[in-house]
Amino acid sequence: MTNLLFALSVAAIAAAGLWLALRRDLVDIVIGLALVGTAANLFLFGAGRVVEARPPLLAAGETAFAHAVANPLPQALVLTAIVIGFALTCFAVALALRLAGGREVDGDALSAAEPPPARDGEPGGLP
């Protein structure tokens, strides 16, 4: 049951994130990307199995774990992933602001940066 609930929350966050990322509004896209990142972090955390367990901390005086503890490896990976994800989200916000330049922000304006479409018999691509 907890497994199912956990999977459901990952699915909901990922779907909401992608849905936002597919919109035209650049700010929605940035929020969507952040949500997709959160879903990915949760999924990675889940790879260590989401079970009732104590944190992987040795109490003072103990020399070995006497009880079941949570898997520390995915935690270490996810911790750095959260910070990197935050840095990249900030980058995306900066990009969005720069593109906006004070105007309304439109994802379709991004297409202006795309190479021209291919003509018959010739490949498309950057000039």
Place this chain on the structure above:
Amino acid sequence: MHATPAVHPPLAAWVRFAWLLPALLFALALGNGRWPLGVEFAWVAALDVAVAFHIDGLSRLFVLLITGIGALVLFYAPAYLAGDPRLASLVRLLLAFMAAMLGAVCADDLVLLFLFWEATSVLSFLLVGFDHEKPASREAARQALLVTGGGGLVLLAGLLLLLEAAPGLRLSTLSSLDAATVGQPLFAAGVALVLVGAMSKSAQFPFHFWLPGAMSAPTPVSAYLHSATMVKLGVYLLARFDPALSGVLSWWADALVAIGTLTAVWAAVLSLRERDLKRILAWSTVSALGTLTLLIGLPNEWGALAFAIFLLAHALYKAPLFFVAGNVDHATGTRSIDRLRGMRRALPLTATAAVLAGLSMAGLPASLGYVAKDVMSIAKSLSEPMWLVGAASVVVSAVGVAVAAVAALRVFFGPADGPPLAADGQGVSLRLDLPPLLLALCGLLLGLFPAWAEPVLLEAAGVVAPRLAGALPVLGLVDGPRLGGVAIVVALGAATYGCWDRFHLLLERLRPLDAFGPAAGYRLALRLVKSGGALVGRRMQNGRTGFYLCVSVLAVVALAAPLLPPPRWSATALDGADLGFAAAAALAVVGAVSAVAARDTLARLLAAGLVGVACAMVFLFRGAPDLAFTQLVVETVFVVVAAVALRRHRPLSPPPRVGALRAAVAVAFGALLGGLTLAVQQAPPDTQLSQFFLGASLPQAHGRNVVNVIIVDFRALDTLGEIAVVLLAAVAARPLVAALRGADAATAGRSVILAHAVAFLYPLMLFTAALVLLRGHNAPGGGFIAALLAVSASAAIALVFGPAAARSRLPLAPPALAAAGLVLALLSGLPALLLGQAFLTHQWGEITLGGFSFAFSTVLLFDLGVLCCVWGALAGFCLRLLGEGR
């Protein structure tokens, strides 16, 4: 195109003497009598691929051809391209090609054979396209590469299938395969693919069209690649496979006879259509290659002998004829048989060579061509009566006689109204005449004294037909009945020669039929690939980024979804201990739904923040306090910074609609990730690595917080890379945010209470960050979390007093702080290097000072580096973004 230099660089001496190398090899191959010869080095042992060579009689015949004619071609080339600055590169390419050919005919390992085979295709591409300024040259080179290179890929597939069916197969062990192995369908499929590959290389129908096109190559190249050596690689391979297959695979011999006959006749007819001397010779080469294929397919031993003799005879008359065509071209600038007449007065030696080679090509008595024809007719008469093949060979021989007459008589004799010699005064030097004369004389001498060549030829034929043994009639015997056959063919050939122009006109009228030929099919396929590619490009690369995302996601879902195991539903009820976790997960779902449902950007941002907080709760309830702490701080800072930075943002109006398709894509993506999560949860975990970390954390790394120990110690190098990424993101954003209007003025009308509170809180937060850093090794905390706390402290100052105030309170400017952090982290790894340990192996020491002992470790230095790097990078971001919102 750059201008040709006015003064040519002096010709390096090695170019003039490069022919000595193949000549030496030729002498070695001729003199050495110890065959077969095997050499082997291990190469890719895991794939059972070795550098293995095996030189037997068949290989030796080819080695003699490659080195012998190669020596003459290299002797000829410097005179042909005299004064051309590209001569040295031509000679280099020819030498490389020769090496590839030698490798191909000596290779024993199948993969090695393929590599040399492809090398010859690529070098042929470079040589055919040697005049790369001419579009026709480039087109011909591309065609040759696509046909022979594509055939090479088919060959590779075939060889791999053979290796699959008969592991450890070598060319030298082919003949000892048992019938059961050869009888496997897999083996037969491999053989069929090898056959296709060999056909493409040897220009067999329907791949024949590339060879005449390749005549745009310089003459030395045509003489070498397209008559004497490379195009014979295909028949070489067929001859290699024949002893193992004939009699076992029922269709093998029939297929060879059918393909060979069709190619020989087809090419013979098409040669009548040409007016260019070189192209006429090219078509007759295709015809000869068809004859060679046919001879391999003949079931008796005489076919093998005829194959070997005709192979040699053809090389000895066709190569000189190509040289002759080159000399005529060199002297007059044209190769059209309409203009070339009576050239014997201007080019007496070339004319002599042409006539001598023509005698052999026509198969007149006392030439090697006659001997070959003779043995061929014996082989055919011993086979089951195949009247169609017999009739075809008469046509082919007659056209051969006619082509010989065109090359030897039409061009050189008759009225002297031929074109004037080229104005540049480059006559035909002895160096240009010597190679064709020598080869043509060889053809005649070996015809008169076949016994000289007999050992080599018998050895080669013995490989193709192992039962072939001694007891042969005297070769080249001239007697009545055989002469009668020759006379008939010569008469027919003379008639064809006489009607050459009439045949030409007739075939010209049939030219529209070309639209249905293989060459047209090749062009159509090429056009389809191009327009198909353009169509796909137009449809797929339509400039809409959302479309790209949809396609990528759908592709991933379509690929991954079928791999998911079916979910197992367990109906365990939630117990009390799980309630907190369940509430957190439910809150995450609620946050996600609200993010979708929200109408306003700020509301959406807050919903995203809610998701983050719910996530932090999930971490907390599942034994990850470090993660919970990190997520919480990140989420808070993100929501505040984004809300301020995007304060002036107005959502697009009217509210943008997301199509049903995009919603479906999003749902499919969520379902895939959810399904994956469930599948992972239901699989048994592999805790080996985690158990190691849990066990080794205290004794080896002196830390009680295993998560932190992993980050700063066990996987420190990874962490170093990760903080470098954070730094790079900040560096990459600098040009973006620098252009924003950084309104640095403090907020007007700020709350006095808030200002006092923040001014008091700032040092407190930094102190907390320092504590979190220090205790991180043994309790929740560490460099990352401390950095996020420090970032939120800076953000708080910026919100109240403005970004400039926050920046002034940092120990260094943000980029410098981040860089200093990275340097600190790097430095913390150096002591280990000095002690001869792996980089970033942390050191521990204890200093006793006045009764107190302080533990010191490079771990702390590393974590301090993490703190500074992340603080500097993220604070730089946040301050800029906050400034933008003002």
